[in-house]
Amino acid sequence: MRNLLIAGAMAAAFSATAAQAAQVVTNGDFSAGLTDWTAFTTANGTLGFPPDPQVTSFDVTGFGASDAAELQVGNTPNNGGTEEGGGLRQTITTVAGPLNFNADVAASAPNLTNGEGGVFSVLLDGVTLDTFTVGAITPGTVRGFLSFNQVVTGGSHDLELLATRGFTNCCSRGDTPFQYFDNVSGLQAGSSSVPEPAAWAMMIVGFGLAGSVMRRQARVGRA
Ligand SMILES: [Ca+2]
DSSP, X not given: OHHHHHHHXXXXXXXXXXXXXXXXOSSTTOTTTTTTOEEEEOTTOOOOSTTOSEEEEEOSSSSOOEEEEEEXXXXXXXXXXXXXXXXXXXXXXEOSEEEEEEEEEEEEEXXXXXXXXXXXXXXXXXXXXXXXXXXBOOSEEEEEEEEEEEEEOSEEEEEEEEEEEEOXXXXXXXXXXXXXXXXXXXXXXOOOSSOOHHHHHHHHHHHHHHHHHHHHHHHHHHO
C-alpha cells in the first residue's frame, strides 16, 4: 500500500511533464510582426490598401490591445471581381493525433456606410473547419473566435486564416471595416522536454505529495 501511494504521487509528478501541450503555430500572437506568416488573396481578392496587411495594436479580444494582424478586405475592386478577400497562412508541423485550434477575430467599422463586416474562416489543407460571420455592423467592433478539434496525420499541414467580404463600391477607405486576427493557437498533447512553469508547479506538488506520504509512513513506523 505504501509503495502504491508513493508510486502514485511520483506518477502524478511525471505525468505533469508528459501532458505538456505542444504549440504548433509560431508567432500566433503576432508579437514578431508577420514573421512566419504568408499573405495570400482569393481570386479577385485584395487585402486592402498598403500598409495592409500589417500588424498593428488592436483590442481583438475585448480584454486589451495587443499586436494583431490587420486586413481590410472588400475595400478595393481587383480585376472587377465580386469577392474580395484573402488572409494569412503558415505551414505547421504536427504529430499524428488531435489538434486543438483557437484564434480570436474581430471586425471594426468606423462608419455605417460600408459596414458589412465580412466572414472569417480557418482552413486546414484547404478544408474549412470553422467560420465566423460578422454580418452588418454598426460603428464599432464585433468580436468572435474560430476553433476546431481535428485529428490530424503527422507531418506538414497548410493552415489558412481567411477573411472574405463582398466588394461594395460606395465609400472611402475609412468607411470600410478592418478585419483582425490574434492569439492563433494550435495545441497538441506533446512531450516537451522542457517543462513550463505550470508543469514545474505540478511536479513540485507531486514530489511534495510523495514526500508527505513517506513522512507519514516514517511517523507510523516510529509509533
Ligand atoms: Ca497579439
